[in-house]
Amino acid sequence: MNFNQFKDSPFIIKISFNKVLEALEKIAASDVDYRSNYAKALIEKCKPFPELRDGVSTMEQINENEVLINHLLADLFPTALTNNEIKAVTVPFLNITFNYTERFKKIMNEAGSDFDFYIRDFDQHQFYIMSCSLILNAYYNQHFDFSKPLFYDIPDAQGIMKHYRIMYNADFLEIIPTEKAVKLTQEDIDMLIDNFDNVELWKEKFPMESWILKGFGIVLLFDATAENAVSNLKSDLLKVNGDENNFNESIQRIFRSIFKIPDLRIGFTSFIQEEIKFNHMPNKKQVNSFILSGNLEMKCQNAVNSVVFKTLIEEKKRVAISDVKKFSEAPENEKFGCHLLAQDIQSCILAPIVKDDKILGIIELVSSMPKELNSLNANKLDTVMPFIIDTIERYDSDFQNKIEVVIQHEYTTIHPSVYWKFQKEARKFILEENSNPDYIFKEIVFKDVYPLYGQIDIKESSDTRNKAAQTDIKNQLNSLIHIVEALHAEFKLDILEQRKFELEGFFKEMFSSLKADTEQQIQRYIETEIHPVLKKHDTSDSVKTLIEDYFGEIDEVTGAFYQERKKFDKTLTTINKKMSLLLDSKQKEAQAIFPHYFERFNTDGVEHNLYIGNSIAPQANFDLNYLYNMRLWQLQVLAEMEREHYALKSSLPYQLEVTSLILVFSSPITIRFRMDEKRFDVDGSYNARYEVVKKRIDKALEKGSAKRITEKGKITIVYSHNHEKSEYKKYIEYLQFQKVLEPTVEYLDVEDLQGVSGLKAIRVKVILDKDKDAKKS
Structure with missing residues (x-):
């Protein structure tokens, strides 16, 4: 049998006890009778087995002489220490061990018969270099500190992974060159020092099986589980990327090693100081929150009981509940205790993560066994808390940066x-x-830039919003009239008849136009005169159900019915979001053509400003062709946005229409960043004309008519000069050819605006249903 577990080795391995026998021979020759007699007897027993001195080559020989070897090594393995030391005979760096102490045997038995001992993160390359380094130190008298911390990872009886630091004693090893050994010069040694990664060079200087490793080593293990777990925790917490599930499992495994609890689970709950709220960890490595369970966020006082809240949040101290069942028997703890028990939590530790007196979140350690987690072992958190604090602070900082990016992007x-x-x-x-x-x-100023302005506006949005508000108020009043009628039938109070009369008066008022303060008056009346009545009377079950259903419809923020307005808000938000996403996507493509300034605003629709010119991109060579290209791009994008809305419209709660507008302005202008408003604006009195037109044009009328220049499904292009008209006619003809715009084109005069006259417009309809148009053709 070849002792090498690695296929390549510079050694021929012979396990020999020659040095021990030589030491026994010296004792045998001494004058100490009992020691001398013992040594002579042991030497005599070894004589029939010359391989113990010359070198054992198989594990069978070691097993056959197990008792004798044990006696030979008695001085090195004292019986008094056998239950304390984790020690065995070995060959350094190899999976060859025997003559174990009782504690080592116990660890092996708990690990199971299928478990194999392998050094963590130790491969063929490292084995070969370290073996060669042994030769350099022992034979060539070098002093290379080649060792790195080596570990065995061994599970215990409960399945918890424990970590043992490996220490070697090589006093009983001899290193002997064979005929194949290469004699090294100092130059060779210096070359090897600088070439750790060049394994072929090491194999050249130390050919395979060119040296004999004779004797044995002693391996001594130290339980470094806690220290190693802390180190691993630090490494894992530093990993920003990686698989989320593996990350969670890794952290959980490490904490189980530290606390020696096989079913320990880890949770984390973020804390929002401004709102005194708990919420889920704002990170892709999201771990469970046992405090929140299925909720995304919750007010702290609602999530935990008052004592836990005071300890965790106000005093910033950890809470240890060793027996959750017993804890929940107290009335004030019942709700939170039952919340924990529902998640099979019988004992737990909740610890605030505090940095600079600010709570970043709560780390949660839970177990399904009572007493496993308690105020005593809670102190183990002190060892790892600095790393957890730094990690959560880093995640919190990253999240805040993301928030800043969103704010900058959106606002x-x-x-x-x-x-x-x-x-x-x-x-x-x-x-x-x-x-x-x-x-x-x-000041940040850009001169001689060409502006482009466009918008897609939601038609009659104000009227629709008012109608939605009227519907909500009518529904609320109608619901209250039914409830008051039911209360009057039950209690026969005249005051209830009067309240019904007043509510009906408000209901009739809703069929006329909604005045600015009407809603406030009605809500004030309902809150002061009606709600107290509903909450006062002890009613029958049927009326109680009506009242509960009514309050269930009340919006928490407004205190009023808000269903129709929510539908309208959803419609408006969906349209704006869809239009904005499309515009932003197309904008990325346009930036690749020529860099330009772009800003977008969401109101009742989506507006955009665009400025292009050499001063914005001085490294690029601007010419007017880029401006023309952007104008064509703008027209195409607005047409696509019209189509997108048409496809979306039927799926929305409100069937809102949109109109599109482009303002053409051919003179270059100057824009300046206004520090007070944190935005760009046109600069100078002449340039201000552009800004005036832009602000008033969407409400402009056709000359001599009461009709607006914008119409649903059409793009209106407002211009001042004939050459602009000619330019856009070409773009329209091209897009008509592309089946984007319909053949009919309208030319309009625009009613004079305040301070602006002589504007004209082109209006052209977008082909909204491409499939329908394709069938026509």
């Missing part, structure tokens, strides 16, 4: 096309703030 974005200029000014400020504390930011 106050600095567009990437102009970001370089803000960076330039910010760099100047940072470099000069120490030497020049009075440094004043220079």
Whole structure:
């Protein structure tokens, strides 16, 4: 049998007890009678087995001489320490062990007969280099510190993975060269020092089986489970990426090792200071929250009882519940205790994660066994808490950065096309703030840029919103009239008849136009005069059901019926979101053509501003063809947005129509970033004309008519000069050819606006149903 578990080795291995026998021979020659006699007797017993001195080559020989070997090594394996030390005979770095202490045997038995001992993260390459390093140190008198911490990972009887640090004693080993051994020079040794990864070089200097490793080593294991688990926890917590499930399992396994609890589960609940709320971990490595269970978020006082809340949140101290069942017997603990028991939690530790006196969240350790987690072993958290705090703080910081990105994107974005200029000014400020504390930011200005403005507007949105509000109020009043009628039938009180009369008066008022303060008056009346009546009387079950159903319909925020307005809000939000996503997607494609400034606004529809010119992208060569390209792009995108809305419309609660508008402005303008408003605006009195037209044009009328220039399903292009008309006629003809626009084109004069006259418009209908149009043709 070959002792090598690795196929390549510089050693021929011979397990020999020659050095032990030599030591016994010295004792036998001494004057200490009992020691001398014992040594002579042992040497005599070994004489029939010369292989014990010359070298054992099979495990069968070791097993046959197990008792004799045990006697030979008695001084190295004292009986008094056999239940304490984890020790055995071995060959360094190899899976060859025998002559175990009782504690080592116990560990092996608990691991099971199928378990094999392998050094963690130790491969053929490392084995070969470390074996060669043994030769360099022992034979060539070098002093290479080649060792790294080596570990065995061994499960105990409960399945908890324990970690043992490996220490070797090589005092009883001899290293002998064979005829195949290469004699090394100092130059060879220096070359090897600088080439750890070049295994072929090491094999050249130490050919396979060119040396004899004779003797034996002693392996001593130390239980380093806690320290190793903390180290592994630190490594795992630093992993930002990776599979979420593996991450959770890894962390849970590590905590089980630390607490020695096989069924221990880990949870985490985030804490929102501003709202005193618990919520789920805002990270892709999301772990369970036992406090929240199936809820996404909850007010802290509703999630836990008052004592736990005070300890965790106000005092920032951990809570240990060793027996949840017993804990829940107290009336004030019943709700939270039952919440834990429903998740098979019989004992638990809840610990706030605090950084700079700010709570980041709660780490939860739970077990299905009572008493397993308690106030004593809760102290083990002190060892790992610094790493948990740093990790959660890092995740929290990353999440806050994401929030900032969303806020910038949705509310106050600095567009990437102009970001370089803000960076330039910010760099100047940072470099000069120490030497020049009075440094004043220079204004961010872009000259000679061409503006493009467009919008897709939701038609009659204000009227529809008012109608939805009227419907909600009527439904609420109608519901209250029925309830008051039922109460009057039951209690026969005249005041209830009067309340019904007043409610009916408000109901009739709802059939006229909704005034600005009507809703507030009605809600104030309902809250002060009607709601107290509903809550006061002890009614029959049927009336109680009516009242409960009514309050179930009340919106928490407004205190009123809000169903129809919710439908309208959902419709508006869905349209805006769909249009915005399409516009943003197309915008990415347009940026690749030529960098330009772009901003989008969501109101009752979607508006966009676009500015293109050399000052925004000085590294690119701007010419007017890029402007023309952007104008065609804008027309195409608005047509696509019209189509998108048409496809979406039938699935929405409200069938809202949209109109589209483009404003053409051919003169270059200057835009300036206004620090007070944190946005770009046109600069100068001449340029202000563009801004005036832009703000008033969507309400403009056809000249000599009461009709607006915008119509549903059509794009209206407003312009000032004939050359703009000619330009857009070409774009329209091209898109008609592409089956995007219908053949009919309308040319309009625009009613004079305040301070602006002479505007004209082109209006063209979009082919909304491509399939229907294809069938026609």
